[in-house]
Amino acid sequence: MGNIFKNLFNKKKTEIFFERDMTPDKSKKLYKDVDENIKVFKEYLSDCDDLITREFLVGNPQTPKHRMVIFGIDGLIDKQLVQEEIMKSLMLYARQLPLEHSVGDRFFQLIKEGLLTVVEVKESDNFGEMLLAVLSGDTALFIDKMDRGLILNTRGWERRGVQEPSSEAMVRGPRDGFTETYRVNVALVRRRIKDPNLKVQTIRLGRHTRTDVGVLYIKGIANPSIVEEVLKRLNTIDIDGVLESGYIEQLIVDNWLSLFPQFRRTERPDVVAACLLEGNVVIMCDNTPFALIVPITFYSLFQSAEDYYELWYIASLLRLLRFVAAVLAISAPAFYVAMISYHPGMLPTALALSIAATREGVPFSSTVEALIMMLALEVLREAGVRLPGPIGQTIGIVGGLVVGEAAVRAGIVSPIMVIIIAINAISSFAVPNYSLAISFRLLAFVFLFLASIAGLYGILLGYLGLIAHLVTLKSFGVNYLSPIVWFDIKKMKDMVIRAPLHFMKERPEYTHPVDRQRQPDRGIRREGSGEENAEK
Amino acid sequence: MKLKKFILICLSALSIFCLTGCWDMLDIDNRFFVGNIGLDKAEEGDKIEVTFTFPLVRKIAGGEGGSQGSGSSNIARVSTVADSLHQAIHHIAIRVSRQLFFEHTRVILLGEDLAREGFDWLINFISRNPDINRRGRILVVEGKAKDALAIKNDFETLLALYITDIFQNWTISSRFVEISIDDFMNQMYTTDGDALLPRLSVGKTDVSIGGAAVIKDYKLVGWLSEEETLGINFVMGKVRGGDLTFDEPGQHIPISFGIGKARSRIELLEAGPYPKFKIIEKVELNLTETPLEMKVDSNEKLKSLQKRVEEEVNSIILRAVNKLQKEYGVDLVGFGEYLYRHKPEIWKNYKDNWDDIFPNAEVVVETEVTIRSIGVSM
Known part of the structure; x- marks a missing residue:
């Protein structure tokens, strides 16, 4: 697959300073003359209006001044930092140093080690590295008569603070979530x-x-x-x-x-x-x-x-619920359609009659009815995601309650189908992993199709195919259905049942950890640990 | 290569659906759920009159369409005269708008006239037809099955549920035969046509199930009264409740007992030319009603009461068994089966002409009654 991309890119080759392995091209070395450097650098970043260039002189006003220039990208650099820690140091404090005596490497070392008060300073002798640094938010410093430059870490852009993760909110547990940085x-x-x-x-x-x-x-x-x-x-x-x-x-x-x-x-x-x-x-x-x-x-x-974080009973119960929810998310509409169109004899008589009564007057077959409702729900869900928060809620109410109720009143769908689709949708959201939930929602359509052409037999075939697929699936060489394939109850401590923490002495096997031991094998730490602490 | 394989698998999977013959998709609202099948002897010739009832779900829902006060029933009744049940289904199918569906059939009613003529064809039909619900009930109607299916009342929305739900009161009554279609079929095959079926009597607005229809060689030969059915149920160990009431001489109201538990055992006493059986019955009773003057406040009184009940139960059982022996000559109390199971070498001598031996077998009943709860005595 890599070759395809490579070929594609070779065709329209823009001027690129970086090799395929994304390391900067180090062949283009800096010049001794700072003006030459400025010229080349500016050429690279021509038509980039967000480039900030600042030339200044360093040293005692009486003595020959060293010309320097810094480059940075507006918005990526922390201007406060650049002012305080670079320019102030170089332009103000440097005057107190006898700079006139230091030239060449000594001067360079002095600047690098004695003057610049930024945290991270790196030397570089080529344009590639400097350019990448500047584009990443660092500041590049060129010094006259030096074929080396300095990369100063002044990254500081507008960033979102650490907030509660919206897609994985939970009651108990830390509230910090990853950001974009x-x-x-x-x-x-x-x-x-x-x-x-x-x-x-x-x-x-x-x-x-x-x-x-x-x-x-x-x-x-x-x-x-x-x-x-x-x-x-x-x-x-x-x-x-x-x-x-x-x-x-x-x-x-x-x-x-x-x-x-x-x-x-x-x-x-x-x-x-x-x-x-x-x-x-x-x-x-x-x-x-x-x-x-x-x-x-x-x-x-x-x-x-x-x-x-919660007790293992509760955790296990919730796990179990999620697996049940997964089955419902995949096959609730399919099962309903199979039951009422192929196997109504399997329903209790009273239920069969009440379902038949609710379907009385519905013009569509149960499959079409289910399809209409599922598609409507997908549209609603998608609309709800796109719309801003408050309107999204309105869509939920209008779509879910008003349209649903009206559809039932109008006799287009039967109330039981609304219930089934609602159960199906809610179940899919009970699966903690959003990507998996979306997969399940897609599978629900496949299973509906299978159920509509072959009833329970079709659903069974669907599950067989699903399991066959899951068994062959691998994630980085690890079997997707790992702990259950060999069926070893000892390895299933963290599957449907979340065993109490002191039973989970070993790390799960599927990651093939180097060190399997997670807790020392000396029984449950209860009274023992308390006494030890008391002695200390 | 991989894609080719994938398409091949898809195609072969799809072919499964073309190759199978069971394409029976039909939405639930396009079926009529036949709840009852009534079978009667037709007026003319050898034909049978078949009556199906099925609920009209639109009216049960009570929504638009079906106004409840209009007088039209929730339940549709369709009859036809045909040579066989199978033919009748086809006759009716071209008269109704939806497909008839038999998996929810709960009740098969046999008219008395038809039952007397014999109904071995029905057994054959049920065993060949996978659609018929084996958990349903089969009953013999005193009169015409068609009349029973015309009953209207408000107990249940469905007549079929009304009739089958009466069977749930088995533990209160014990005076009818509790048998499902499945059990009945099994018995018909093992005994070659001898069984007891529940009897359904038709009232004005309701039906009642009590007593039993005696089936011999796939034919109705007669009835057992409610008390006789209780006696047979005692012997078969099928009593789960019910009541015993009898007059006490010198008292102006009878004494009533509720039956708690009952167990029975059959023993062979002698195996002469005609065997002699002993039925050992153990019954636990609760005293539920006595005349106010009668006090059960001592062990002697309780003992004498128990003795009195024992005699009564003995006679109930004996009368029932004697009726089966002398009047109908059909072994429905399980003497033959007892011998077959427990005394095979004796059974060998009897089995060829058991029909002649059974009516002449001697039966003794020994009942042990325990009155466990006498209630509050003043």
Whole structure:
């Protein structure tokens, strides 16, 4: 697949300073003459009106002055920082130094080590690096008579604060969610795992976007071969831009034909931390609040962070409910249609009659009726997402209540069908993973089709096909239905039943962690730990 | 390559739907749920008169269309005269607007005249037809089945549910035969045509189920009264409740008991040319009603009362069994089956002419009555 993109890009070759592996082209070296440098640099960024250039003189007014110039992108640099820590230092405080005696390398070292008070300073001798730095929000400093420049970290743009993740809100648990800034996101994870073994490997993807993409894992837990595989696959990506982690997901997915998400995406740093501790590898991408977790199993998509914060009874019950909801989300309309059009004999007599009574006068067959309602619901859902908050609610009320009620009154649909479709929709939203829920909604149409041509037999065939597909599916080499395929009850402590935490002494097997032990094997810490603390 | 395989799989999966013959999609509102089948002897010739009733769901819903006060019934009744039940279905199918659907058939009513002529063809029909609901009931009507299906009352919206729900009161009555179509079919096959069926009597606005129809060789041969049915149920161990009431000499109102538990056992006492059976019955009773003057306040009085009830139960059972023996000559109390199961070597001698031996078998009944709860005595 990489070749296709490569060929595509070779055809219309823009002037690009970066190689396929996204490292800057280092061949174009800086000149000694600052004017030459300015000229070249400005040429690169010609017609870029957001470029800020500031030339100034450094040194005692009496002595020969050193010419310097800084470049930055308006909006990306923190102007306050540039003023206070770079320009003030160089233009004001530098006068107190006997600069006239230092020339050449000594002067350069003095500036770098003694004057600039920004946190991160990097030397560079080529245009490629400097250019990329400036475009990333850093400030480039060129000094006259020097073939080296300095890259100063002055990144500071308008960013959204850390907010509660809207797609994964929960009652119990931390309220912070990822933002669009990569470094902030990594920091949110780091704050939870203060371990030098938490590794963050950043690469840049996208020929034009040069997006930071990080691979996070805990050394000593995560299986090195999985980390290697993730990095290998990321490096195959050659695309003009990576705007969201969804791009990465789709480009490195195992089976692109599958309806099922093979990555778990989350907005919650606590989920990322928990997965890292279980031996997963996390891919984070700049400009998106969604982190990707690999490898995953089908069951991990039914997990929610809250499961581990609440008592295990409640968590297990909720898990069970989610699985039931999943079945309903896939096959509730299909099952209803199958029952009333193929197997009404299986219904209790009273129920069969009341369903028949509600369908009396409905002009459509039950399949068409279900299809109309499901499509209407999808339209409503889509409309609700697009519209701003308050109007979205109105759409919900108008669409759900008014139109539904009116449709029933008008005799276009039967009330029981409205109930079934409502159950189907609500069930799909009870599945914690949105991508999975959307897949289920799509599958509901497939199952409806199967049920309408073959009744329960069709639904059964559908499930057989579904299971056959799931069994063959792999996420980074891990079987999608992992813990259940071999059916070992000991490995299913975190599936439908969320076992009490002190039973989950080992990390899940599907990640093949290097270190399987999660809790020391010395029984439940209850009275024992209390006494120890008391002694201390 | 992969796509080719995928398309191939899709095509072969689709072909399944073309190859199967069971394309029976029909929406629920396009079916008539036949609730009752009534079978009578037709006026002319050998034909039968078949009556189907099915609810008109539009009227049950009570919405638009069906005004309840209009007097038209919620239930449609269609009759036809045909050579067979199967033919009747086809006769009626061309007269009604929707497909007849038999999986919800709850009640099959047999008219008395037809039942007396024999109905082995019905057994055949039911066993060959997978549509008929085996959990339904089959009853013999005292009179015409058609009349029973014309009953109108407001107990239930459906006549079929009304009739089948009466069977749920089995634990209060124990005076009729509780048998489903499935059980009946099994019995007909094992006994080759001998069974007891519940009897349905038609009133003005209601029906009642009580007593039993005695079926011998697929024919109705006679009836058992409610009390006799109770006696047979005692022997068969099928009594789950009900009441016993009898007059006490010298008292102006009878004494009533509620039946709690009843267990029975059959024993073979002698195996001469005619066997002698002993029926051991253990009954637990609750005292529910006595005359005010009568006080049960001592063990002796309780004992004498128990003795009195024992005699009464003995005679109820004996009368019922004797009726089956002498009048109908059909073994529906399970003596033959008892021998077959427990005394196979004795059964060997009897089995060839059991029909002659059974009426002459000697029967003794021994009842042990316990009155467990006498209520509050003043």
